[in-house]
Amino acid sequence: MMMDILMYLFETYIHSDAELQVDQDELEEELVRAGFHKKDIYKALNWLEELAALQQTEGHKALTVSAATSVRIFAPKEMLRLDVECRGFILFLEQIKVLTPETREMVIDRIMGLETNEFGLDDLKWIILMVLFNVPGNENAYTLMEELLYSKEQGILH
Template sequence: MMMDILMYLFETYIHSDIELQVNQDELEDELVRAGFDKKDIYKALVWLEELAALQQNSEHSAISVSSGASTRIYTAQEMDRLNVECRGFLMFLEQVRVLTTETREMVIDRLMGLETDEFELDDLKWIVLMVLFNVPGNENAYTLMEELLYSKEQGILH
């Protein structure tokens, strides 16, 4: 599954001292050796390229800063992918300033880019981490989100 590959890459390369300048062919070979399907590997790498493109385009984004009173209206497709729990979690992350309007839209874009019908709150949390890690200037938000994700075992998040 594509989400498994993304999580594997994130944990292997982000939470380690391994050099991030990896040849794409070598990376594909490593993922095949780890047991992932080539088709899913390709989709995951395209997904990551699209995340990088979002980050590069964020400086020229048309997304305006919302006021505290604005509400995000989800499309039917987004509501199919994001259940009420996930939408509520995104709202919570905005309220505690982990996500901005712009990073929330990047998260929604990337989760809609996943080719899966099985999507849960834990998957959303990982997508949020990946987006925050890839957007410069969000180090504090990334750290807070990481704490939220890893403190789940201690019963802080339900």
Template sequence: MFDILMYLFENYIHSETEVFVDHDQLTDELIKAGFEVDEIYKALDWLEKLADLQNSDAIPYLTKNSPNSSARIYTEEEVMRLDAQCRGFIMFLEQINVLDTETREMVIDRVMALETPEFMLDDLKWVVLMVLFNVPGHESAYTQMEELVFEEPDGPLH
């Protein structure tokens, strides 16, 4: 399912190509690209639920008065999926204001909805990009995250 999300993001969303509205046409294209039908439906459902999260009422564990500097306590399942490196990266993104409390929770929600046996930091970066791209008003955070993902280091690394 994650491969399909990456394919869609790279070929339609990130490249600013017109996104298909017709699910049948999109499904046919994904089948031709070699993806399985049930995985396609799971990926499309994942994207629909991401869109649903834009409604503030869709995230019941946040309140309008949630402090922006709150500490996040991860559940056992979240710790199993998000290793220390991923959790540290999420905290880093909050500290540099790429993620706020709401978008952090959206990222964690979408990570937990993925059915991948292994989840790594690079996967997390793509999920963050997908979330930020789909949340209006976070264009500068998306641009900053995009720079973090695609930036090539200058000079030799020591």
């Protein structure tokens, strides 16, 4: 349900270039009218606040120091959330320079911040789009990811 709210917000306010300066109370009321539960709304809004906070922390700057030949090893908890297909897609996006080590870690952080038992490749693609959109300097990567997400002929991305 949280993923549905995040996708709704992303498509309504971000992807459509709608007015972003929305009062939080108004936003909560709109989401309730759209059929979402208050508990899920608060979780989704908190998730977005944590995403915004990620780009402000200095801790992620240390991630860019890793060598180009380094390999990301997933923790057992991450492997439970991200199946082989999702992990492979993250690696693919890193190889084609859509994700940097820093944005990859932000994506993984936000995935682990979701309260869901069901998470698949389509969800991953949306999370990646949201992260890239929210991190300044990733406009080209966002555009490429958007093309990968919306393209009718996704080839190997199916």
